[in-house]
Structure formats: C-alpha cells, structure tokens
Amino acid sequence: MAIGDHVHEKHSQVEYAQHRFKERLEGLLQEQKLLSASNMIQNAISTFEHSELMLKYYHQGWCLDKGKKTVIRFTEEQKNFLEGLFEKGLKEKGNTVRTEIAEQKMKDAKDNNGNPMFKPTECLSKQQIKSFFGTLARKYKQRSMQRDLQVNELRYTVTANAQSLGGE
Numbered sequence: 001m002a003i004g005d006h007v008h009e010k011h012s013q014v015e016y017a018q019h020r021f022k023e024r025l026e027g028l029l030q031e032q033k034l035l036s037a038s039n040m041i042q043n044a045i046s047t048f049e050h051s052e053l054m055l056k057y058y059h060q061g062w063c064l065d066k067g068k069k070t071v072i073r074f075t076e077e078q079k080n081f082l083e084g085l086f087e088k089g090l091k092e093k094g095n096t097v098r099t100e101i102a103e104q105k106m107k108d109a110k111d112n113n114g115n116p117m118f119k120p121t122e123c124l125s126k127q128q129i130k131s132f133f134g135t136l137a138r139k140y141k142q143r144s145m146q147r148d149l150q151v152n153e154l155r156y157t158v159t160a161n162a163q164s165l166g167g168e
Contacts, residue, residue: 074124074128074132075122077117077122078106078118078122078124081106081109081118082132082133085097085102085105086137090140096137097133099126099127099130099133100126103125103129106123106129
C-alpha cells in the first residue's frame with residue numbers, strides 16, 4: 001500500500017454486501033474448478049506409474065452402467081470341480097459341502113504341476129456356488145426319485161409275476 005493520504009470511496013452497505021458476495025462466489029467457483037471430477041481423476045491418474053496405459057484402456061464413461069450384462073457360462077473345469085465337491089460331500093456326510101468351504105477350496109485348488117487350477121477371475125463367488133449346488137441338488141433329487149419309481153415298478157412286476165406263478 002502506498003504511503004500518504006488516502007481518500008476511501010464511500011459505499012453503502014448494500015454495495016459492500018454485493019461486492020463481498022461476488023468475491024465469495026468467485027472464490028467458490030475457483031475451488032469448484034480445482035475440485036472438479038475430471039481434474040481429480042487426472043491428478044489421481046498422474047500419480048500412478050503407467051498412467052498413460054490406464055487412459056488408453058479406460059475411455060470416458062467406462063464406469064457407467066452398460067445396461068444388459070453379458071452372461072458368462074461356467075467352464076467345464078469349474079463344473080467338474082464343483083460336481084466333484086458336491087458328490088464327495090454326499091458320499092462322506094450325506095449332504096453338500098458348505099459354500100464358504102467350496103469357495104476357499106476353489107481358490108486353493110492346484111493342478112498336477114502345482115499351479116493354481118483357477119485364475120482369480122475364474123473363482124466363483126459363494127452365491128454362484130450356492131446356485132450351482134442348488135441346481136445339482138435338484139438334479140440329484142430328480143434322479144433319485146426316478147430310481148425309486150423304477151425300483152417300485154420292478155418290485156410290483158416281480159410281486160405280480162410271483163403271484164401269477166404261485167397261483168398256477
């Protein structure tokens with residue numbers, strides 16, 4: 001500030017309030033620009049190594065909902081592994097393996113060479129395993145009901161044949 005006599009302009013309280021309000025709005029707008037989402041993302045990405053690769057693979061809007069999800073079927077390897085666990089549980093305990101244990105066994109499974117049997121993306125969640133076990137249980141129940149029906153029909157036929165032979 002310069003030295004000397006100064007004459008301050010006289011302002012009314014309304015003008016003073018308007019001036020202060022304008023300064024505050026400009027300050028808020030400046031802060032908003034600094035904190036905008038694109039600046040935050042750019043700042044975050046620039047702190048990582050290989051950030052240009054991230055920008056290359058993740059286009060703008062990559063996180064938005066794409067609508068209908070693509071259905072990925074279970075691989076034969078996943079199905080065989082879970083069917084083996086299911087059958088093992090039925091033979092040993094008379095019921096299925098708990099989904100938490102099946103999930104952990106799937107994560108820990110190794111092939112003959114000692115390599116992981118499943119990639120992390122191939123490991124199924126508890127909910128997926130529960131659903132798959134439910135499907136297997138339904139099929140198992142249908143097969144056992146059909147077997148019981150066939151056994152009962154066979155018993156009926158044998159009994160009927162025995163009665164007809166005994167009565168003659």
